[in-house]
Amino acid sequence: MSQVLYRKYRPQILDELIGQPHITQTLKNAFAQNLFAQAYFLTGPKGTGKTSTARIIAKAANCTSKAKIKPCGKCDNCHEISEGSALDLIEIDAASNRGIEEIRDLREKVNFLPVAGRFKVYIIDEVHMLTPEAFNALLKTLEEPPSHIIFILCTTEPQKVPQTIISRCQRFDFKRATIADLILRLKQIAKSEKLEIADEALRLIAQNASGGFRDAETLLDQVIAHVKDGKNQKVELEKIQEILGVTDDQALSQLVDYLVARDTRLAILHLNKISDLGFNMLQFTRNLLEYLRALLLIANNVGEDLVEVTAEQYDVMQRQAENLDHQFLVKIIEAFSEAENDLKNVQIAQLPLELAAIKITQTQTSPTSSDEGFSPKSSETSGRHPKEEAKGNLADIKGQNQSSRAQMVKNVAATDKPIQKLQSEAAKSYQYQKIMDLAEVVNKWPEVLRAVKSHNHSIEACLKATRPKAIENNFLILEVFYPFHKERIEDKKHRDIIESVFAETFKVKLYLKCELSAKEKAKDEKTQGMIKTAQEILNGKMIE
Ligand SMILES: [Zn+2]
Structure with missing residues (x-):
C-alpha cells in the first residue's frame, strides 16, 4: 500500500515547515548556536506541525553535520530519525497505556546515556492525557534533568497540563494554518505527485481542512484516489465538490450573513443557488449546523479550544459571533435542526430550508442586544403554529396573499434600521489593528x-x-x-x-x-x- 501523503511529505527540516515562521526562526537561531532547551512544550491545534517539529528538534540535537543550518537531513542520525529507527529518540503516546508505563519507569531510564548522538530525546505526544501520578513522575525528572536528555511535550490542550510542568519548558504556540499556507503545501505535494489541479480546487480543499495540514493532505489523498485513472487530466473545482461533496465555508457564512440581516430574499436565493448547483441539501444542512454550533462556541468564548477552521475563517466567524444575539443564534439552530428532520420526507429538497430561513428572517428581534430576548409576536401571527406562520409567509412572498403587501413593505423597511446599527457597532467592536490609512x-x-x-x-x-x-x-x-x-x-x-x-x-x-x-x-x-x-x-x- 502506498504511503499516505501526510507521512510521505512530513517536513524533515526546518525549511519545509510552513506557516509557523515565529517558531522556525527561533529554532534556527538556537540550532545555529547549538543551544538546546532541556524541555520544549509544543502546543496548538491538530495537524499544525507539532510532531514534525519535535522530530526536527530531535534531529538538530543529534545532527553530526558541521553546517550552521541544522538539522541537515542527510547525516546518519538525521536519516535514522526520518526512518523511525533512531535508538536515541523515544516517542511516547500518552493517550495509550504503553505511554503511562513508560512514564512510570522514566526516572530510571533517563539515566542511560544516548547510543549514537549527544542527546537522548523523549517526545511525549498528547501529554495532557497523562495521569496525575505520571505527571508527578515527569515533573520530578524535569526538576533535575540529566544533561543528556531533551524532553519535547506536545499537546492540543495546554490548559490540561499542570503549570509546574509548562513553566520548566520552552514553549511554542503553533497557529492554525492559513488558507494560503495550506494551498502552498498542497501545491508542493500535487507537483511532486504530478497531479494538475486548479487553484480554486486547492482552495476548496484548504477550506475544508479545519486549519490543519494533516486534514488537507488526507483530503488530497482522497482526491488522488478518485482521479487515478485520468491522471493526465487537470482537476477542476467541480470535481473536488463532487468528490468531497462539500460547498465552501463561504457558502455557509454568506447564508448566516443574510439570516442575520433578516434578508429573506437573498437567503432564499442563496439556498436555491446551492440546490441548483447540485449539492446534497441534507449534507449542506449538516454542514450549516456544524457551522452554527461553531459560532455558538465562539460566541461563548470556547471557540479557541473547540473550533477547528482556518485562521481566516475563524476571523470571519468571530466577527459574525460578536454581532449575533445569542438567543437569535439558538433560534437559527433550532429552525435548521427542524429542517434537517423534515428534509428526509420532502420532494423539494430546499423547501424546509426556505421555511427555516423565512421563520428566522421574519423574527421581530433586535439582533444587536443580547439581553432583550424576543419581543412578542405581532397580533397578526400570534396563536399560529410556527410552521403555519412560515407557510403563510411563503404564500405572502409568492404574491398569493395580496392583503399583506403593505405589511411586507413595512417589514422590509423596519428591518433596515437594525442592520445599519448592527454594522456600525460591528465596525466599532472589531479587534483588528489599523492596517492602512x-x-x-x-x-x-x-x-x-x-x-x-x-x-x-x-x-x-x-x-x-x-x-x-x-x-x-x-x-x-x-x-x-x-x-x-x-x-x-x-x-x-x-x-x-x-x-x-x-x-x-x-x-x-x-x-x-x-x-x-x-x-x-x-x-x-x-x-x-x-x-x-x-x-x-x-x-x-x-x-x-
Ligand atoms: Zn544531520
Whole structure:
C-alpha cells in the first residue's frame, strides 16, 4: 500500500515547515548556536506541525553535520530519525497505556546515556492525557534533568497540563494554518505527485481542512484516489465538490450573513443557488449546523479550544459571533435542526430550508442586544403554529396573499434600521489593528477603478459613484448613494472581484463594506429601492 501523503511529505527540516515562521526562526537561531532547551512544550491545534517539529528538534540535537543550518537531513542520525529507527529518540503516546508505563519507569531510564548522538530525546505526544501520578513522575525528572536528555511535550490542550510542568519548558504556540499556507503545501505535494489541479480546487480543499495540514493532505489523498485513472487530466473545482461533496465555508457564512440581516430574499436565493448547483441539501444542512454550533462556541468564548477552521475563517466567524444575539443564534439552530428532520420526507429538497430561513428572517428581534430576548409576536401571527406562520409567509412572498403587501413593505423597511446599527457597532467592536490609512486608499482609488474595469465595466461604473469614506480595522467603508449600487457592489461575485483588486493594489487584505449615505436625497431613493425590492418579492420574480 502506498504511503499516505501526510507521512510521505512530513517536513524533515526546518525549511519545509510552513506557516509557523515565529517558531522556525527561533529554532534556527538556537540550532545555529547549538543551544538546546532541556524541555520544549509544543502546543496548538491538530495537524499544525507539532510532531514534525519535535522530530526536527530531535534531529538538530543529534545532527553530526558541521553546517550552521541544522538539522541537515542527510547525516546518519538525521536519516535514522526520518526512518523511525533512531535508538536515541523515544516517542511516547500518552493517550495509550504503553505511554503511562513508560512514564512510570522514566526516572530510571533517563539515566542511560544516548547510543549514537549527544542527546537522548523523549517526545511525549498528547501529554495532557497523562495521569496525575505520571505527571508527578515527569515533573520530578524535569526538576533535575540529566544533561543528556531533551524532553519535547506536545499537546492540543495546554490548559490540561499542570503549570509546574509548562513553566520548566520552552514553549511554542503553533497557529492554525492559513488558507494560503495550506494551498502552498498542497501545491508542493500535487507537483511532486504530478497531479494538475486548479487553484480554486486547492482552495476548496484548504477550506475544508479545519486549519490543519494533516486534514488537507488526507483530503488530497482522497482526491488522488478518485482521479487515478485520468491522471493526465487537470482537476477542476467541480470535481473536488463532487468528490468531497462539500460547498465552501463561504457558502455557509454568506447564508448566516443574510439570516442575520433578516434578508429573506437573498437567503432564499442563496439556498436555491446551492440546490441548483447540485449539492446534497441534507449534507449542506449538516454542514450549516456544524457551522452554527461553531459560532455558538465562539460566541461563548470556547471557540479557541473547540473550533477547528482556518485562521481566516475563524476571523470571519468571530466577527459574525460578536454581532449575533445569542438567543437569535439558538433560534437559527433550532429552525435548521427542524429542517434537517423534515428534509428526509420532502420532494423539494430546499423547501424546509426556505421555511427555516423565512421563520428566522421574519423574527421581530433586535439582533444587536443580547439581553432583550424576543419581543412578542405581532397580533397578526400570534396563536399560529410556527410552521403555519412560515407557510403563510411563503404564500405572502409568492404574491398569493395580496392583503399583506403593505405589511411586507413595512417589514422590509423596519428591518433596515437594525442592520445599519448592527454594522456600525460591528465596525466599532472589531479587534483588528489599523492596517492602512484612508489617504492612501483615496490616492490609489483611480488605480482600483481601472483594475476593476478590466474585470467588469458595470461594477466600475457603480464604484465610480461611491466614495471611500473610512478605514475601520480591515474594512474599507464605501459611502454609497443608492441602494441599487449597494446591492450590486455587495453581490458576492462583485465583492470578490473588488476585494481581490484591493489585495493587488494595497498588498493587504481589505474587506469591503458599503454604507448608504445619510443624505436626504438618498433617503428618498432608499425607500424607493426598498419598495421596489419588496415588490419584486411579492411578484414572485425572485423565487420562481
Ligand atoms: Zn544531520
